[in-house]
Amino acid sequence: MKLYYTPGASSLVPHIVLCELGLPYELEKVDLKRHTLEGGGDYYNVNPKGYVPTLQLNDGQRLSEGGAIALFLAEKLPEVGLLPSNGSLERFRVLEWLFFVSSELHKEVGQLFNPKLTPEWKAAVLATIERRLAYVDKALTGQDYLTGSRFSVADAYLFTVLGWMAPLDIDLEPWPALCAFHKRVAARPAVQKAMRAEGLTG
The missing domain is CATH 3.40.30.10 (Glutaredoxin)
Known part of the structure; x- marks a missing residue:
């Protein structure tokens, strides 16, 4: 491949x-x-x-x-184990997060790379991103990965999108669970x- x-x-x-x-x-x-x-x-x-x-x-x-x-x-x-067994609720929990990261985080953050972004548009996009990050931070509080203790394809996606925050000058410090998640995933071999x-x- x-x-x-x-x-x-x-x-x-x-x-x-x-x-x-x-x-x-x-x-x-x-x-x-x-x-x-x-x-x-x-x-x-x-x-x-x-x-x-x-x-x-x-x-x-x-x-x-x-x-x-x-x-x-x-x-x-x-x-x-990156994707739970077919037909299980656990599998659909992973898919739920995968779709959320794709549609609600990736697409929102991606707008910030648009050179035609106006200040007003940027402010609105950043406000939405902050709400999304707060939601994910709350979900991650007290657990290692999005669906619990096991790393999944959804975690790989979230880690990738979080990696775009620093180049965009978005500080993750307000969301400690997200910061811990990013460091935890970055340490995986x-x-x-x-x-x-x-x-x-x-």
Whole structure:
């Protein structure tokens, strides 16, 4: 398999999952400003949407959208436990968080990277993000991960989005459970491996 990625972008989610699962994979770096591949070529020929991630399977098929790729990969080795068993309420709790992070956090935070953002628009977006972060902080209080004591694909997604806060000058200190979560996930060996590969550590 080959993962098309941009350092620190949402492609970090399936990258972390790949490392947690110990599956073999290749990386292909994408320049999102120019939509070009590090090895040469137009990224639009890989993914017409123009953004990462894209996972190319061994048979040549491609899958996009970070959450979908993470779920696809987690299903390959269910014994690792990144996604609870099919049909269980625990599984849908993970999906509930995965969808929340994708739609309510990722999309809101992503607006702050828009160079056309007006001060008024930015203030409104930041207010929404703060409410979302407060909600997640409360949910994490007293537990290690979003659904309890076990790391899941949803936690990989939340960790990735939280990693965008510092570049955006959003201080996580008001939310101690979120800060503790971010440090806890960052210390996981698989997460360290993915971040080293993307040049995000040290």
